[in-house]
Amino acid sequence: MGLSDAQFERRGGSGVRSAASAPVPAVDLVNALGARWGRALAFGAGQVWTALGVWPLLAALGAGTHDPAVRAELAAALGVPVEQAPALARELLARVRQVPGCGAALGLWTADGLGAEAAWVEQLGPVRWGALTGDPIKDRAALDRWADEETGGLIPTMPLESLDKVLLVLASALTVRTKWERRFVDHRAVGREGPWAGRELPLLTATGAALYERFAVAESSVGPVTEVRVAGAGEVDVHLVLGGPEAGPGAVVAAGFELVSGAARRVPMAGLADGAAGWPGLVVESVDSAAPHDTGELTTVGFRVAASHDLLGTAGLFGLRTASGPGEYFRGISRDTPLRVSAARQSATAEFSAEGFEGGAVTVVAMRRGGAAFRPPQFRVRRAAARFDRPFAFLAVHRASGLVLLAGWVAEPGG
CATH class of the missing domain: 3.30.497.10 (Antithrombin, subunit I, domain 2)
Structure with a gap:
């Protein structure tokens, strides 16, 4: 295929x-x-x-x-x-x-x-x-x-x-x-909400008309989410997804998969009115500008995560x-x-910095010698056991006709 x-x-x-x-x-x-x-x-x-x-x-x-x-x-x-x-x-x-x-x-x-x-x-x-x-x-x-x-x-x-x-x-x-199309600007500021509120954070900020087109919101399985697609200079982008304050991490990640698959429908900024409320971390407004195009501004933190x-x-x-x-x-x-x-x-591991993104993973499967599977008892059955540990007779018989080919007696064990 x-x-x-x-x-x-x-x-x-x-x-x-x-x-x-x-x-x-x-x-x-x-x-x-x-x-x-x-x-x-x-x-x-x-x-x-x-x-x-x-x-x-x-x-x-x-x-x-x-x-x-x-x-x-x-x-x-x-x-x-x-x-x-x-x-x-x-x-x-x-x-x-x-x-x-x-x-x-x-x-x-x-x-x-x-x-x-x-x-x-x-x-x-x-x-x-x-x-x-x-x-x-x-x-x-x-x-x-x-x-x-x-x-x-x-x-x-x-x-x-x-x-x-x-x-x-x-x-x-x-x-x-991947390297970003445009480098982020590093700066420090105090967090405004959530578990990072009041902490001085190492922030990254990027602005531009192209970035505005990469903002989207969606109603997902976890409720409203905001997505920003950070474009790499090659063929790889990094999608950042923010859920509501009460949304759990796993649910927000699941919403990200929904966006990528198309199960959750993206709404671009052109589909939102000024002051649209309820979208996590997002403010949409009309402002005076020296340039004739809409612009997006993303502020985020750099990160480095690793897991086993x-x-x-x-x-x-x-x-x-x-x-x-x-x-x-x-x-x-x-x-x-x-x-x-x-x-x-x-x-x-994965790292998001002002210059770009890099990540890697190694996955391994190891095998040992297997054996017969143990299966727990399931039925009550009869068992017969025979011990031929004293002299006995034997007969060699043709299976189809019943003809006895040889017969004998074993008086002593061994050859």
Whole structure:
């Protein structure tokens, strides 16, 4: 399935689509996962995450399992049947790599003797394939070096707590860098409202006619929100979204996803009257000007946020509940070695400054040897057990006719 330019654009869409359905833009699928993830996160401090780092790894897992339960759970997380996901993931990452200032990479490391299936590896697309030596110091150094190199130092270490008994590591690295079309002006002032009121803040301000066109308001699931799109010099913009004073962080982030998907309708400044009230942080008025064009003025704070996520803490969200439990589920990855997901984590960071924006993330899935799944007793049954530990007879019988071919008696054990 090809990923056309139209599919790479932002559109609405959700739900698992059948193989016979019309193609769904891969962007919609990744964004839908990102929105669901955001609603499940805690926001006691700053947060940053990327579903783009997770989605291709889930697609790879889907390509490596024949277990019906695992396939169904991964399909629900991906939004498409697992058969469709690998091609979408490959082409989506290829398109991201073409965006100026962006990078996307996959890494795979396998233990000696694992026997990774060539057909599965091929479905990953471009990937750096290395070896796990079993030496935790050497392996940790190799994994950290890859993370550091692929993110340009933004994420210097692989977010794995332990390599003990790990037989396979699959990771993605994502970077986003852009400079603003026009640099912000730095200054300091006292916050006027909310939890920052009364504090002296390091503020950034930008003005201009183009900025006015990037202001919008919308009625969203959390109520009224104000959005400003800060344009990068390349192909990446940063959307800032402000909700009402009582709106929770997760709900405001969800509203941002609604704006991007088109589920919430943007209203530009031309659609608002002077003095329009109720839009968070926004004042619209007519003023005297020496220039003949409308102008926008954005004042915000710069920020640097970092976060670490244990994906197995919400395994159901990512389709990993069964795959991370007791059992063996990935014979499509290695027919010789039973595997299960033992860890899935992400480290991410983002910085918004007067000059531009940069962010990065490394997401990793680790696998250990799997085994037969423990299933709790469900039924009351009869059990028969026989012990032939004294002399006994034997008969070799032709099954179809009942003809006894040989008969005998065992008087002593052994050969």
